[in-house]
Amino acid sequence: MTDDHRGRSTRLDAAVRDRGIDAPADSALADASGPDSGPRVARVPEQHVHDTFSVEGIDTKRREGLLEAVLRDRDGVSAASATARNGTVGVHHDPSVSRDDIRETLTACGLVVDPADRAFEARRASQFASARVAVAVLFGLMVATPYIAVLYPTRIEWLFYDPMTVSYLQSLLDSRMATHFFVNLGALSGIAFLVACAPRIRRALGALAEGRLTTDALFVGGVAGLFAYSTAAAFTGFDGTVHYDLVAYAVAGATLWAHFGAADPAAEDHGAAESAGSAPDAEVAEGELADGDPVAMTDGGR
Template sequence: MPDDHHGRSTRLDAVVRDRGIDAPAGTSSAGASGSGAGPQVARVPEPHVHDTFSVEGIDTKRREGLLEAVLRDRDGVSAASATERNGTVGVHHDPSVSRDDLRETLESCGLVVDTADRAFEVRRASQFASARVAVAVLFGLMVATPYIAVLYPTRIEWLFYDPVTVAYLQSLLDSRMATHFFVNLGALSGIAFLVACGPFIRRAVRGLADGRLTTDALFVGSVTALFAYSTAAAFTGFDGVVHYDLVAYAVVGATLWTHFGVGETAPDSAGVAERPADGSDAPTDAATDDPVAMTDGGR
């Protein structure tokens, strides 16, 4: 679909003109009840079912409103919701209107429609990415807190507590209690690395298997070496400094860097299924006979 940010006409505009649809520009749910704060709803007949599509091309709020108007103009469609934020379109419709019919309508507006399987995999990959961010941040805080409270004062004495407190903390680290302390830190930082940096690890392995030394491989190798060094310093006679905190900071930084679009933003290919070659759809994954439908994507 051509860009319409500068007023150029698009296929969606052409469909609206051909059907004589009047959809106010700048609105996303013309015709739904209410225009103020809170979710907008529309009444749908009891037998109607719901289909959700993952699409590309809803780039503006204006397109949301136009697309919803086009869908509601179809016979058998009682409510429609287009959401620019996550690229989804929800349609409440009579069972006589097939998913393929709705797909053709969307494609006639210049949108790229993912298959049902692909849409599900994309949503699942997005959920996993959010879960990795949560694991990285929460486990990173759980590692950083003991370091700030116990280890950093003993390493940078002038910055923290008085000498008596520092001596007490050092005595704790010299006792057998330190073993349990470092076991917890090692487990937390290790789990955070394996879970949050799973995509980095898989890409690094694939690159090495192909004989390529990638930045992912360098990152994974560096963090693994640092973790191994810290483990040796904590649980063997090796005299070194335990740096599980640096492992946690690296995991948090890399995860946030990737998730918020500064680094690689494409979904991990191991977690998203390829689009079927024949373009066929799987059975719909959303159906409801609830007579009240959200028509603004849940905003």
């Protein structure tokens, strides 16, 4: 029996052989993760507890199935689920089976288990990182749209619309309506900056408190200065150009780069685990479950 990803035998394969466990068929794995298959469920005794582990080494669907089979083969384990995309393993087990016992089983299968048991912290950090990306992108679009529709045509007249339309847009900006217009833009760009760049702001303030000038401090100072300049230009007699659009673009660009292009040193102490599903003993049809039996979703909600 060989690993289907690297073409060689692994400690997980050896554990399956030693226990005499039948490896799950590839077709069964495909059916279990199909779009119309729905979540798998298993009976879990009421007294059983659930533990989640953050692990490294589950890199194929086949290894998910093998690991689940090994865990379910343990005495006292009623359900187990391994999720490669999250790097997490969930186990329902009797209280007599300790968390250390489960960790030893995972380690014996050749997996690297987070020694600090930070699966939930890692999931939370990943969820917050995704939320920051959503805020940066959505709020950035909400700021960019009025700029494209109203402000850019008045600044680059030869590129947009006819002179009469540009004159009308400029009259709107010269009226009292502009105050409400800029209040909305300032609020959107400011909230995006504070929410999406919160880890970067904390790192910048910490570095400055220690007397260090870092790239985070330069970025935060530059964006804050640009926001202050734009606010002065929008709401005082200072004759300047309002650049809330540049604030939004900088926030969105930095957030997307930190999330997809470079590791963010703030949350990435934990890794990028999201959520561990509850775990299974066997797939059971809904009608076969007793009314009072607790039910575990066994495939991480796939």
